[in-house]
Structure formats: structure tokens, C-alpha cells
Amino acid sequence: MGENYKFDTLSLHAGHIPDKETGSRAVPIYQTTSYVFKNTQEAASLYNMEVGGHLYTRISNPTVAALEQRLAALEGGASAVACSSGMAAMHLVVSTICSSGDHIVASSKMYGANINLLQHTMPRFGINTDFVNPNDPDAIEKAIRPNTKMVFGEVIGNPGLDIMDVPAISEICKRKNVPLVLDATFNTPYLMQPFKYGANIVIHSLTKWLGGHGIAIGGAVVNGGNFDWGDKEKFPTISGPHFALNGISFWEEFGPSALIAKIRAEGMYNFGPSLSPTNAFYLMQGIETLPLRMKKHIENTHEMLDFLQNHEEVAWVKHPDLETHPDYKIAKRILPKGSGSIIVFGIKGGREAGQVFIESVQLASHLANVGDAKTLLIHPGSTTHSHLSSEAMKEGGLTDDMIRLSVGLEDINDIKKDFEKGFRAVKKLGARC
């Protein structure tokens, strides 16, 4: 009681204590769609949100709830909701807070799908976004309008690895009474807990480092509980009357957890992006080793940075832990344990050389994911960010020769040997030319 367990302990235990009936030490997989009500009164209580509990797995599930409570504990948040993917989490936040006619200020240097959702999909529903440089707090402040309902960005941008100055931007958001929503996938709560720096809402793709095994897609919204939604005119979906439940105000009824209560009552209920209990279990297995994995990820990343920087076939290397990175100082301040395990680099010889390299390595896998325990590679310009316009690519810092490396947990010498194989193939290409 009153133990205030530390991060490593919470990674293993939060959200679950051994089952009193069966003694099950592991979190049981409640692979069920629904739950038998004890009586009609209990059923009514759950539908009315009078007490906590589960009524249908689209809304909540005991295994998924254990994951949600673990994430809330690890982030130091008030509450969380897990969902089918990181993009589902993003959509839940936008659709819960914003309505037609509302406006978002977002980073211009983000994951392609995040940009696509805000640039192309949401405008069809009357929600428009201005994209600004995430490293320019003044530009962010200037872009905020009276109808702006959130500022959105990635703590570590994908794939450009720009670092948002979260403390500075959160101060602006506080002054303007706008929630700061951050995609914290690349940092995970192990490297940085955004609520400590003033962010209000965090979204995760659990598929990446939190899961770490590349076997389950999942996402989550974690609510800091530190935003005042009380302005009914500005945030009518949270503090105004709800369309059901006798017209309650979620802010008045649920206070710090109003956002998550609303997401469950509307987003999960009406859109249904639920996470399967089995995937929740898999993701929790990953989280159990998150601290150990992140330490090794960072260790291997720093080794790879040295290796790539000193390699004659490499044209350039970018990572926020390098003094040459424009956000090095911000990274040192808010990501002291390390700025993640993604490295972007260019190979001498441009796009063609990059392609040869990717096709010549054996250990590193060429695929569209990051944060796996295994080393991964991709050419963003032709894959993850290929839907972006050339302007947006330029704005996002994407170059034609850029390779995104997600450093895994293999023996570092084996990764280096594997890369040498790729570089030898590139060299041969150069000789042919």
C-alpha cells in the first residue's frame, strides 16, 4: 500500500494482480464478446455508466483493460483506452474533440498516415488543419485560431526525427486553452513521459516498441487528466450535453477522465475500433520487457551511429543524439535516456544505391514497421510516405536517398556485418557505373 512502484515494476505488474479464484499469475485472455449481467439492474447500471464494468468487448474487455491500466500507470496518466491501431487512436482523439468547422494545428513533419488523415480525410468532414514547423513555437502560436481544438505533433517525428520542444509548446497551448496531443510512439514512456512536460493527451501505436515483437497491431489514447474541458462553447463534445445519458456533461460527471469516458461512450461505441483481447495479451507480454529492450535499443543505436558516421559509403546520418542534429539540445533536455532507435541515413549514390543496399542485406528486414526487436529497413520516399506530395515530402525533410533504419536487439557486430554486405553491393554498383 502506498508503494509508488517504479517504471520497471509497473511494466510487469500494473493492471493485474493474480486472479483470486484461479491463482493465474499471467493476465488471463478474456476472449469473449460479452458478459452475463447478474440482473436487469446491473445491466442498466453499466449502460448508464453508473459504475465501472464490462458490457460488450467493443467498448471494453478485462484483458484490454489490464493493458489500458498498465499504459495509464506507465505514462502517469489518469486513464487510457486501447484500440485496434495507432491510426485508430489518432482518429478517436480527433473525432471526439473536433466537429465540423473546427481547426487543428499540426506538425508538418509527421508519419504519412497522420498527415493524410488531417490533410485529406478530415477536411471532408469539415475539420481543417494548418501544418507548421514543429520546431517553431512562434509559428504554432500564430497558427492557433479561436476554433482551434488541438495542437498535434510527434515527440520524435517520423521519419525526419525532428524533436518537438514539448515544454515550450505546452506553455503556448496552456495559454491558448488548447490541448496538446502528442504521438509518443517513437519515444515510449520509457524514454519520455509527455505529461511531465505539460502535454495533455498521448497516442501510441502499440505495434511498435511497446509491443516490440511485430506480431500484433494495436493503439492507445492515454489521457493526462490535466486539461480543463470546462469551456462548453469551445469543447461542446466533452463539456456540453451528451446526446444520450440524460444529456450529461462528461466534464462535470467524469472530470479528469472525461475524454476517455467520452471516447468509450461515443468513439468505441459508434465506430468500434476495438482491440482484440488476444492482441492485448500479446502487447502486454511486450511491455513486460520494455525497459530492458529500450536500454538495448539505445545502446545498439549509439553503436550504429558510430559505425554509419565513419563509413565511407554513407553520405549522411541523422539522429537527435548526434550534435549535428538541429534538435540535439532539445533532445538532451527532454529525452536524456536517448532519442529512440530510428536512424535515418543516405548512401552515396542516391536512390539506386539505397535500393541495392536494402535488397542486399540479409539480417535486416525490409518492411513497413518500426520498433520491432529485429532490425528493420525501409526507403520512406517510395513506401510509407509515398502518398505525400513532393512539397509535403520536402517539408517533412524526406530526401530521395533516405533510408530509415529501426535498430533491433541483435548482436551489434552481426548487424554491422550485415550492413557491410549491403555496402559491398553498393560499392560494386558504383564500380559498374
Next chain:
Amino acid sequence: MLINFKGAKTYIGTGGKNLDNSKTTICFIHGAGQNHLSFIQQSRFFANKGYSVIVPDMPGHGLSEGKPCKSIKEIAKWVYDLLKTLDVNNIIILGHSQGCLVALELNRLYPSFLNGVIFVAGSNEIPVNQFLLDLSLSDEQKASNMMVTWGHGIDGDMSINNWPGHSHYGEGNNVMKMNKPKSLNCDLNACNNYKDGIDAAKSINIPALAVLAKNDQMTPLKSGQKFVELIKKCETHVLDCGHFLQTERPKVLNSLILSYLLKL
């Protein structure tokens, strides 16, 4: 709902239903540094079980404006005036922690006013150590965080919650942050200075319900057990949890309260 009361904007939770003075009214009184959100899983539950529910945010707490009351007596008078203003009948008071002292004092000052009284994590006295009193002035946030941590049993430590996805600590800390600065110090001093609890407990002539917690570090079980012995007719239960029974064991607590109400 928000009303203007004694010149200040005052928030009263009603469990999402309109007040209905023809029904029995349950008035929930929150503890030190808390507000109406202490009773998230009680207010809507009882409002949907045929009771009229009133969960006021005391002055300077939660969504209420005004200066925090400085003594238990002052809070009790404020609650009495509020209930009179709202013209409610057949009143049951439910206090949590400091709210129990308020319930005791309310019944002592206005002996025939209440029809029932429920003490959750209660005692006739809540002495507060000097360290916490000082900390609540010098670093209110740290004092709040410590109270939230001490106030929960293993469910708090392990982030176990019957409300899917909720964290006792994360939510508890932010509920306390909603209150006006220095309100916690006012509350803790009011608790520490209240000395009429024994007489007040002995003067209770209505049936009472007390629900105590085995692992309560704020109002220890021993103190609660001594307290209930002072009350002429008190049904007592002990639950296996920490100080915040309302969120740690809401279903059992609600069922005990409901069964008590049906017996009145």
C-alpha cells in the same frame, strides 16, 4: 448543476438527473482536498435507483468558487444552509473521511435534520501530522500526491480498477489539482482542529451505517472501530481496501448503502 449560493458559483452534482424533492435525498460530502468526483461511482448509481442526489463541491473545491471553509463547524453550517436553500426533504448524509466529521457536526448542530447517516472511512477525529500540514502549504501538489498514494490500497499501487482503463493515482492526483490553491491546507487544519467528534457520535439518535477499510492509512481501521462503538445504532462493515472505498470497492459499497437505505 451550477447555482449561485452565498454569493459564489457553486457546483452540485446530481448524478445526471434533475433534483426531485419528493424523493429521499442523499447528500454526499467529500473528504479533504477532494470534490464531487470522489463519488463518480455513487452519484449516478443512486440517482438511477430512485433517489435524489446532491454532491456539492465545497467552496474553493472542484467546480465551485469561493473561499474554502476553515472549520468542520463552518462546513456543516454551509451544508445545512445549502440543503435548506434547495428545500430538500428526507435527508441522508453520506460523508467520506473529512465528510464524516461534517456529517457528525451537522447532526450535532441540527439534531432532527437528518433521517440517516453513512460514514465511509470515518472516525470521530482525524488528526493530521505536522509534516503534512506544513507540506500542504509549502508544496500543495506534493502533499496531494502523497495523500493519493497513502489513500489507496494495493489497487492503487497496481493500477487495478473496476472502471476500465482508469488509474487511481493518475485520476486522484488530477481531481485534487482541480481545487483552488491552499484549499487542502484549510481542509487538513479543519480536520486536525475538530474535537467534538466523541460528543457528536454519542448524540446520534438515527440508525447509522459505517463502512471502514482494512488497509486505511488516512483514518486507520482501529480509529474507525473505536468511533463506531460510540454510536448507539450503527451497522458496520470492513472492506479489504484502502481509504478510497468509493473507487476501490464501489460495487460492494453501493450494495451496502442500498441495503441500509432500504431498511430505513
